[in-house]
Amino acid sequence: MQLTIQASGKNVKAISYLLAKNPNNLYERKQKGHLVRFFYSKCTDTELDATIFVTPDPLELLQNKSNSYDITHYINDREFAVSSIFTSLIRSALGTALNGLPKEEYAEWVDHRFPFRFEIGPVASALSDQQLKDLFEPMGYEVAISRPEIDYSFHLKDRSSARTLSLSGMQTLQNGLRHLFVLIPVIDNYKHYFIDEKEIEKLERYGEGWLDSHPLRDFIYRQALRFKELYSLVEPAEASSTEAQPVKKVRLNDLRYEKIVELLEGLKPKSVVDFGSGEGKLTAKLGFINGIQEILAVEPSESAALKALERFNKLREKEQFVMPETVWGSLFYFDERLKGKDAIILCEVIEHIDEQRLPKALDTILHDYRPGALVVSTPNREYNEMYDMEDQFRHADHRFEWTRAEFAAWCGERNHQNLYDLEFHGIGEEQALHGHPTQLCIFKRKGALA
Template sequence: MQLTIQASGKDVEVISFLLAKNPNNIYERNQNGHLVRMFYSKFTEEEVEVTFFVTPDPIELSRNSSEKYDITSYINDREFVVSSIFCTFLRSALGTALNGKPKEEYASWVSHAFPFKFEFGPLASNLSDKQILDLFEPLGYEVTIAYGDADYNLNLKSKSSARYITIEGLTTLQYGLRQLFVLIPVLDNYKHYYIDQKEIEKVERYGEGWLDHHPKREFILQKALRFKEVYSLVEYEKDNGGTKKSKKDNINVRLNDLRYEKIIHYINNLAKRESIVDFGSGEGKLSNRLGFVSGIKEILAVEPSESATLKALKRFEKANQKEGFLLPTTIMGSLFYYDERLKHKDVMILCEVIEHIDENRLPKIMKTILNDYHPGNLIITTPNQEYNQVYDMAEGYRHPDHRFEWTREEFYNWCNQQNEDGKYELTFDGIGKEHEHYGYPTQMCLFTKKER
């Protein structure tokens, strides 16, 4: 991954002070095993060229994605191209320029515009060349898109799909970098970190002065914040003079919260709900909420990840200080291994779990659940692949660890196949804001054991 910054004109050498990087020194930093380098290839009174390289450590990336002892680890090749991860690694090196906080004697140069050229790549993006032009040209840049050469013995294709982007225009260093730090993750198809209120604030801060006037503003927010329930919060606050959303407003609730609310709604309407198994409980967010539901006497939070379980324990410990909370029992376990303790529970939950498992392994898991554990009720939620059109996702999944995402018909057929012996009655539902053509963003099925 690399970013090259070129600038020309009178007093252009002041850029070294805006970057807080001495042109006589090679900048090299190790950030948690990932190497960030910078050097000036040109530095004269009228021309400056500086390049930043990022060399990630794939092993460290894998460890960071799931912690050292987890069995949920994976490596994604997008970590080796310009992406949100690239921006994360560079943020410290470019912090002075991004924040516009050089030494006091150079502060006036923060708002000074130079003829800049920014080059970055390789880029792996599902956006078309036209969509990329539509992102940068309204900002006044001339855009060049180049494809890398590929030497394939089988002559499968003449050019690499990786692209290298060059934008040129008159701008300040701070503006140019802030625009890149918003738009580079837009070009990429996913963000590697959790998207929350802090991420909204970062986009608002870096987008100040240009994003509100961009003709593709909504598209940028959709891609930068990924989920409509998050980016629509920006619209809500903008329309209300910057007023932060109150919980009482019940507007633009995050999709994850809507899932939990719908699951709890179904549980509250069950005749038997004393014992609950939350499979793939993660950091314990759903189990934590279940702890406040009346009528429940046992919650088993089953999770294979040690790091996630530790976070869940901290969450439960905090909630346990409140009145009326039922402390969940954490179990380090997996859907792939039978556990006698999970038999004959009133409710078993798989909330956004099955899509993280290879499809060919699902039949065995469902056989274990329905034939061995015999839960009174089974609740399954999973993404609705059709709804990705609403998120303007051309191809790919909502999370890089998803092994598949099903259409409504595929999910309906699959659930019925698991119930071939007819022991359960199936109820299908949707979660989130319904689209006229694509349905709900999350699809859900409730398996209810028939009384004999």
């Protein structure tokens, strides 16, 4: 898998300074087990031809290490196609150019437009030739697409399904690379998962100045984030129709937190326990709910709890903020301090626990701690089809994911003493056949809360 950068004309040698690569030396690095090479075929005052390519290590790709890639917990067996993994492997080598930070004496060339030709391939994509052109032409590229001829010893097909894209146009080097780093994952067929929210931050950083005005902006977001619990929503503009509509990007995590806050505001609890509170993002929001007087953030990970404490300390002086108390603990260890609270929250926690261990943990909460309400959210497995993930979990650490019927049945079984009324909700964009991406149940202890 490779990217070739070509330019001709006056001062193109300056591009080598922006790339921060000496034309006389071969750049060769091991990146997460794979060999990344960068070299120049030509580098003169009027001609430049440079190539960066990756020779993948198939064994490394098959080891499925949790830290193999910055955007995946999963195996990627697409060894040779230009893909989101390709961009992750070459990002370090091209970091100076991507960030527009060459040596000070060459900074004047960062915003200089050169007549570039970028060639990437092989490309394996479900998008048509016209769709590929529609992605790149709005930035001023002339797009050429080619397929290699094939001569099989038996009749199968005459032309490869893999394609090579050639993009020609006047661009700054930084913008050209940023276009590629955003759009290569969009055209990639393979499922490129991620662990945290850094992927959307990359989109926003590399897309700055061009992505929001792209005519296929929403399509680009959907494609780039189609395997992530993230949404990009456009709010209607209150201004005149001739003005650009403001854009609001909403993550599914934020929608979960907003829903839980909304439900708690209706329940009016005075004391709340956030089980599996992690780095405290939801807990911090609970601290601003009117009427809450006590918040316990229960987390088994010391490092996550320390990050949460740092988050809470930054909010300590905010008006009406109730400072949470961090508690080291687990669902599997009884803690007298958690008894009799008005509300307990399990937000995206249960799917990380072995299914056979869950009944005991929930029985402890519902029948020993006896909260006024228990809020439980978890992924809806039916919605995974919308991510093209019918046979896979959304995260490598998930032990299971339930359909809506399975979740409802499980909640009913856990209420075997009939002490609670059950109320179900969906979170995120609803799809007619598959429901919402997240499902939620409130166990309301009869007679406990208004």
